[in-house]
Amino acid sequence: MFLPxxxxxxxxxxxxxxxxxxxxxxxxxxxxxxxxxxGFYHVARALLVHSETQLDPFDQAFLAHFQGVETAxxxxxxxxxxxxxxxxxxxxxxxxxxxxxxxLDPEEIRRLYEERLREQQERHDGGNRWIGxxxxxxxxxxxFNRAGMRVxxxxxxxxxxxLMQAGARAYxxxxxxxxxxxxxxAVALRKLRAFxxxxxxxxxxxxxxxxxxxxxxGELEVVTRPPRRPNTRVVLAMDVGGSMDPYAAVMxxxxxxxxxxxxxxxxxxxxxxxxxxxxxYATPQLTGGMTVxxxxxxxxxxxxxxxxxxxxxxxxxxxxxxxxxxxYKSDGLEGLTWLMQLAQHFERNVWLNPEPMGSWRxxxxxxxxRVFPMFALTVEGLGEAVNHLTRGRTxxxxxxxx
Amino acid sequence: xxxxxxxxxxxxxxxYLTHEGLQAAVNCALTLxxxxxxxxxxxxxxTLLAEAIAEALGLKLLTWHVKSTTRAQDGxxxxxxxxxxxxxxxxxxxxxxxxxxxxxxxxxxxxxSPERVVLLIDEVDKADLEFPNDLLHELDRMRFRITETNxxxxxxxxxVVVITSNNEKELPDAFLRRCVFHFIDFxxxxxxxxxxxxxxxxLDTALAEQALKVFYELRGFARLRKRPSTSxxxxxxxxxxxxxxxxxxxxxxxxxxxxxxxxxxxxxxxAEAFGRGRKSRA
Numbered sequence: 001m002f003l004p005x006x007x008x009x010x011x012x013x014x015x016x017x018x019x020x021x022x023x024x025x026x027x028x029x030x031x032x033x034x035x036x037x038x039g040f041y042h043v044a045r046a047l048l049v050h051s052e053t054q055l056d057p058f059d060q061a062f063l064a065h066f067q068g069v070e071t072a073x074x075x076x077x078x079x080x081x082x083x084x085x086x087x088x089x090x091x092x093x094x095x096x097x098x099x100x101x102x103x104l105d106p107e108e109i110r111r112l113y114e115e116r117l118r119e120q121q122e123r124h125d126g127g128n129r130w131i132g133x134x135x136x137x138x139x140x141x142x143x144f145n146r147a148g149m150r151v152x153x154x155x156x157x158x159x160x161x162x163l164m165q166a167g168a169r170a171y172x173x174x175x176x177x178x179x180x181x182x183x184x185x186a187v188a189l190r191k192l193r194a195f196x197x198x199x200x201x202x203x204x205x206x207x208x209x210x211x212x213x214x215x216x217x218g219e220l221e222v223v224t225r226p227p228r229r230p231n232t233r234v235v236l237a238m239d240v241g242g243s244m245d246p247y248a249a250v251m252x253x254x255x256x257x258x259x260x261x262x263x264x265x266x267x268x269x270x271x272x273x274x275x276x277x278x279x280x281y282a283t284p285q286l287t288g289g290m291t292v293x294x295x296x297x298x299x300x301x302x303x304x305x306x307x308x309x310x311x312x313x314x315x316x317x318x319x320x321x322x323x324x325x326x327x328y329k330s331d332g333l334e335g336l337t338w339l340m341q342l343a344q345h346f347e348r349n350v351w352l353n354p355e356p357m358g359s360w361r362x363x364x365x366x367x368x369x370r371v372f373p374m375f376a377l378t379v380e381g382l383g384e385a386v387n388h389l390t391r392g393r394t395x396x397x398x399x400x401x402x
Numbered sequence: 403x404x405x406x407x408x409x410x411x412x413x414x415x416x417x418y419l420t421h422e423g424l425q426a427a428v429n430c431a432l433t434l435x436x437x438x439x440x441x442x443x444x445x446x447x448x449t450l451l452a453e454a455i456a457e458a459l460g461l462k463l464l465t466w467h468v469k470s471t472t473r474a475q476d477g478x479x480x481x482x483x484x485x486x487x488x489x490x491x492x493x494x495x496x497x498x499x500x501x502x503x504x505x506x507x508x509x510x511x512x513x514x515s516p517e518r519v520v521l522l523i524d525e526v527d528k529a530d531l532e533f534p535n536d537l538l539h540e541l542d543r544m545r546f547r548i549t550e551t552n553x554x555x556x557x558x559x560x561x562v563v564v565i566t567s568n569n570e571k572e573l574p575d576a577f578l579r580r581c582v583f584h585f586i587d588f589x590x591x592x593x594x595x596x597x598x599x600x601x602x603x604x605l606d607t608a609l610a611e612q613a614l615k616v617f618y619e620l621r622g623f624a625r626l627r628k629r630p631s632t633s634x635x636x637x638x639x640x641x642x643x644x645x646x647x648x649x650x651x652x653x654x655x656x657x658x659x660x661x662x663x664x665x666x667x668x669x670x671x672x673a674e675a676f677g678r679g680r681k682s683r684a
């Protein structure tokens with residue numbers, strides 16, 4: 001009976017499968033839904049939804065599928081709700097108009113409503129016939145018809161009803177379809193970690209203790225060793241602003257994953273705009289931070305450098321000469337030279353590029369790809385980049401690699 | 403392996419108010435004997451839910467607080483090698499019996515318990531990324547093997563497992579599939595009024611109304627970094643009561659705002675917006 005509903009859910013991106021179907025069948029068999037649509041809504045939601053981001057698509061699917069199961073008056077379509085949400089204020093009405101509006105009786109109104117609902121195809125505000133906002137039609141929100149039907153907006157007294165609840169779409173804020181899953185990103189970054197035993201010996205080495213005790217003819221000899229600690233140090237530099245704006249979402253996701261990562265011994269995050277001109281900044285607003293010579297003096301060659309940016313700029317921008325503070329100087333170093341300095345200092349480095357790979361063959365991207373091994377900023381590309389970072393030395397000036 | 407599920411339905415307790423969505427989720431978990439995964443804003447009573455279930459069903463509650471260093475193995479059992487080495491040296495007891503040095507973790511205890519228990523796995527997202535995956539088999543089959551002794555610990559009665567998550571890390575799909583999920587909404591004014599009533603019976607109605615008004619107004623204030631939640635409201639009212647305060651006005655200085663707002667920037671921005679620059683007494 002509920003299988004078509006399952007396909008409706010799958011169509012909306014909820015990956016429900018046989019396991020969920022069996023669970024729901026079991027729950028219904030046990031009578032958990034109390035033979036009501038309302039109960040079914042709650043039971044199905046508990047079993048089919050696995051994350052709050054799926055609550056909104058679930059509500060929509062439920063609304064679409066079970067519409068018309070209860071009374072016709074609840075036939076609130078998605079579109080009508082959204083028209084009504086932006087309810088408009090309507091100017092004062094004349095007494096004649098008010099009198100006219102009060103003339104309709106409830107039965108008549110319901111019949112007309114259903115009729116109009118079938119006819120109406122588009123949003124409508126103002127006017128006296130269609131369902132919309134701020135009008136004198138008997139149907140809609142913020143209108144002036146006293147005997148009219150209120151459609152959408154705040155409802156009183158019927159909140160327990162499943163369709164109303166689904167129609168309220170209270171979980172719209174939790175949606176995030178565009179997700180390049182942060183978990184996937186986190187799993188990819190995890191491969192970067194490496195462990196080393198150093199520091200105070202405070203962990204019991206069982207095998208060594210047994211061996212030592214045996215050698216000692218049964219006299220207890222406890223051997224300790226330092227605990228395993230993460231030993232990866234990472235420098236992450238991200239391009240911000242300008243041409244990177246379309247990628248802001250994926251960048252912030254990468255940033256949140258990176259900053260939550262606990263498996264790095266050290267993680268430094270810097271920002272730059274377009275190209276590195278002598279200085280890497282501590283904030284996305286390009287303040288603070290340190291110059292490239294300062295960074296290379298502070299940070300060893302074994303740090304892993306991850307540059308993130310679209311590498312797309314006008315050719316002259318690669319050739320702007322600046323000093324280490326980022327000020328224009330005719331005898332300074334070119335942008336590209338600053339990049340090369342970074343690439344040469346760090347033995348392992350990569351450039352992650354959110355631009356589609358098809359556009360990498362020409363322009364400034366191709367130039368930068370000759371300096372840094374370039375990978376796509378996707379889960380797959382990140383995995384490859386991490387492999388590359390852990391694999392050993394980067395040959396100097398190696399060519400672009402996928 | 404499992405006993406027939408008791409026909410009891412969870413309806414909340416005297417001090418833990420629920421609504422139908424949450425009840426349905428709990429009852430699904432009870433009937434289908436699957437773990438219940440609870441998410442929601444901090445302070446909406448995720449952890450208290452397990453206590454309420456235990457109380458309502460009259461079962462014992464076992465708690466496993468997950469930390470960033472917790473491994474799945476810790477929940478099953480720990481083999482106390484140090485004690486055994488020590489005993490072998492100083493000769494206390496029979497060191498040949500490894501069983502004496504196996505200590506069961508919370509999950510192991512829940513499985514081996516002679517009666518049905520409620521097991522709370524609190525803040526599962528605090529642990530390592532792989533932690534939930536490592537528990538899949540054990541939660542599914544409700545049994546595990548102690549490798550040192552080759553003993554099998556298997557649940558006589560499947561425990562009621564409640565898992566809470568604060569969403570710090572995303573959980574793997576395979577894990578999610580096996581759970582009944584519920585997202586605890588923030589209570590609306592009506593439910594909140596009942597919650598306040600349960601925790602502070604006989605509270606002056608005027609004060610309760612004012613406190614609720616202030617509370618929802620603060621929550622609606624967009625510039626807050628951390629919005630106050632249920633538990634903070636309850637605390638705040640406790641303080642107000644203890645200090646004998648009867649009158650609250652948002653426009654004026656709010657007493658003990660520190661109980662509601664936990665970030666300094668929030669206190670400052672609220673003081674600026676409502677108190678016209680006066681710093682509130684926190």
